[in-house]
Amino acid sequence: MPKTAKQPQPKNPILPTRQPTLPPAARSRVALGLTAAAARGRLALQVCLDCGAVQYPPREVCRACLSHRLVWGPQDGRGELTTETVLRNAQELFFRERLPWRVGIVRLDAGVNVVAYIHASVGPAQCRVRVEAALDRAGQAALVAVPEQGRHSLSEDPQLREMTCDPRLRKALVTDGKSALGQAVVRALAAAGADLIWIGEAEPWKKDSGVAALRELPRAAIVPLDVTDGRSVRNLAGEIGGKVDIVVNTADFHRTFSITSRRGVETAQREMDVNYFGLLRLAQEFAPALKSRAADGATGATAWVNVLSIFALSNYPPHGTYSASKAAAFSLSQALRAELRPAGVRVINLFPGPIDDEWDQLERPPKLSPAAVATAIVEALKGSVEDVYPGDVAKDWLARHLDNPKALEHELGEGGQ
Numbered sequence: 001m002p003k004t005a006k007q008p009q010p011k012n013p014i015l016p017t018r019q020p021t022l023p024p025a026a027r028s029r030v031a032l033g034l035t036a037a038a039a040r041g042r043l044a045l046q047v048c049l050d051c052g053a054v055q056y057p058p059r060e061v062c063r064a065c066l067s068h069r070l071v072w073g074p075q076d077g078r079g080e081l082t083t084e085t086v087l088r089n090a091q092e093l094f095f096r097e098r099l100p101w102r103v104g105i106v107r108l109d110a111g112v113n114v115v116a117y118i119h120a121s122v123g124p125a126q127c128r129v130r131v132e133a134a135l136d137r138a139g140q141a142a143l144v145a146v147p148e149q150g151r152h153s154l155s156e157d158p159q160l161r162e163m164t165c166d167p168r169l170r171k172a173l174v175t176d177g178k179s180a181l182g183q184a185v186v187r188a189l190a191a192a193g194a195d196l197i198w199i200g201e202a203e204p205w206k207k208d209s210g211v212a213a214l215r216e217l218p219r220a221a222i223v224p225l226d227v228t229d230g231r232s233v234r235n236l237a238g239e240i241g242g243k244v245d246i247v248v249n250t251a252d253f254h255r256t257f258s259i260t261s262r263r264g265v266e267t268a269q270r271e272m273d274v275n276y277f278g279l280l281r282l283a284q285e286f287a288p289a290l291k292s293r294a295a296d297g298a299t300g301a302t303a304w305v306n307v308l309s310i311f312a313l314s315n316y317p318p319h320g321t322y323s324a325s326k327a328a329a330f331s332l333s334q335a336l337r338a339e340l341r342p343a344g345v346r347v348i349n350l351f352p353g354p355i356d357d358e359w360d361q362l363e364r365p366p367k368l369s370p371a372a373v374a375t376a377i378v379e380a381l382k383g384s385v386e387d388v389y390p391g392d393v394a395k396d397w398l399a400r401h402l403d404n405p406k407a408l409e410h411e412l413g414e415g416g417q
């Protein structure tokens with residue numbers, strides 16, 4: 001039976017910090033298609049456009065007909081666990097530190113054999129399973145066999161929990177507790193069993209923000225944090241940077257206007273100051289501390305979450321300057337991800353569609369509630385993904401973006417959503 005996580009022992013401050021060990025990360029370029037799908041929580045395998053064969057492991061040509069015309073097709077991952085073993089020896093230090101590992105061979109219904117980690121709730125071979133693609137701590141795809149029926153969280157398995165950033169028993173910082181979204185995120189983290197939640201509050205003398213209601217939550221602490229003020233960010237990082245396991249950056253400044261509807265750049269500067277420079281200030285002050293604590297095992301830092309916008313993928317002209325600030329933040333988040341990956345800290349980006357707030361008033365439904373975005377954040381932390389597109393609008397935009405980014409740009413430019 002899966003064991004539930006226990007409260008980790010605090011780190012002994014006298015012991016030196018260890019370097020993190022990571023699973024082997026080198027993959028061929030052709031194999032990165034598997035990782036790209038896993039980053040969105042999908043299993044995809046190469047499919048031959050000429051003969052229809054599905055193949056694994058990834059190769060340059062089709063194993064059946066040698067065609068080069070291969071595409072990454074979504075798979076349901078269903079199959080039979082045909083054989084299993086328990087690894088008790090390993091060449092790689094990462095695996096050696098975590099032995100024993102239960103692995104097996106799954107014969108997918110699609111006709112290929114894959115080697116997968118086996119979730120603790122899967123019965124002995126042979127049995128029906130479903131193979132999922134997850135991201136390991138090195139940010140690469142790993143295949144995991146879970147029971148065919150029902151939902152199974154990776155964090156229910158003590159070893160696979162390391163592929164997740166489950167907020168249970170972890171300490172999190174939510175950078176803006178004044179917004180409806182920030183408050184929803186705080187409540188969702190509390191409901192998910194977070195050990196402690198720091199709630200950033202800018203301009204605390206303005207009392208009508210709803211932060212006061214959060215004071216009643218157990219294990220929550222309101223701290224001064226203004227992401228537009230470097231000193232404020234530095235002071236907080238000095239105080240709690242060494243303890244934060246998960247940073248959730250909810251700070252957001254959004255005004256609805258197009259380029260020609262307004263004069264001056266002050267509002268656009270404010271959007272950049274919060275959405276882009278705010279992320280940069282947070283990253284400069286908090287990322288070094290997260291990196292240094294990534295090897296602390298169960299008490300280590302695990303994740304950095306950015307709430308971006310689907311407008312970061314392609315500019316939506318009625319929200320032109322806001323889209324630009326989110327695109328800048330998206331680009332910066334990719335740099336942050338690359339810098340934190342060697343430490344095993346995962347950067348998760350959310351790309352929600354229009355949220356039900358005052359600055360998306362003119363958008364047509366469906367709009368996302370702040371609670372739905374908060375739920376998506378907690379699910380992403382409990383799972384093993386990098387990119388999340390909550391809501392139907394975001395998923396639709398993503399599909400159109402992947403299909404033809406130029407066509408999407410034209411459609412948005414003509415006011416079509």
Ligand SMILES: [Zn+2]
Nearest residue numbers: 048051062065
């Ligand atoms: Zn073929």
